Amino acid sequence: MTDRYFPDLMPSPGISRESLPWWEAALEGRLVVQSCTACKAERHPPAPCCNRCGSYDQGVRDTAGTGVVYTFTVVHKPLIPGMPEPYVVASIELDGTEGLRVVSNLVEIDPSEVRIGLEVEVVFEHMSEELVVPRFRPKS
Numbered sequence: 001m002t003d004r005y006f007p008d009l010m011p012s013p014g015i016s017r018e019s020l021p022w023w024e025a026a027l028e029g030r031l032v033v034q035s036c037t038a039c040k041a042e043r044h045p046p047a048p049c050c051n052r053c054g055s056y057d058q059g060v061r062d063t064a065g066t067g068v069v070y071t072f073t074v075v076h077k078p079l080i081p082g083m084p085e086p087y088v089v090a091s092i093e094l095d096g097t098e099g100l101r102v103v104s105n106l107v108e109i110d111p112s113e114v115r116i117g118l119e120v121e122v123v124f125e126h127m128s129e130e131l132v133v134p135r136f137r138p139k140s
């Protein structure tokens with residue numbers, strides 16, 4: 001069991017046929033990127049087919065679970081009543097990929113201390129038995 005950062009009322013992410021393997025990996029505590037079985041091209045977010053070779057045969061590859069803050073914003077006026085504020089939404093450039101980025105939340109940091117280039121690591125927030133959301137915290 002991990003710490004909780006956001007309340008149950010936070011809207012669940014939309015899960016598509018293409019993104020399901022990504023969410024299933026998160027449930028297992030793995031941060032992955034989509035990887036083309038035919039040509040090994042990688043992408044995130046997942047897509048139905050490879051934008052390099054056109055193959056529909058897509059798998060996933062584990063990442064190190066670390067990266068750097070590419071950009072971010074601090075939300076002071078949440079659209080959903082009851083959300084904690086302020087909170088941080090960030091685009092994280094994943095280590096060991098060709099510049100692939102994941103949009104998520106930064107946690108365990110004062111929003112005023114977030115900087116572009118900050119080194120971060122994934123932390124998995126168990127929202128329910130069926131939903132685990134990868135978020136990021138400063139690298140320890």
Ligand SMILES: [Zn+2]
Pocket residue numbers: 036037038039040041050051052053054055
């Ligand atoms: Zn391909």
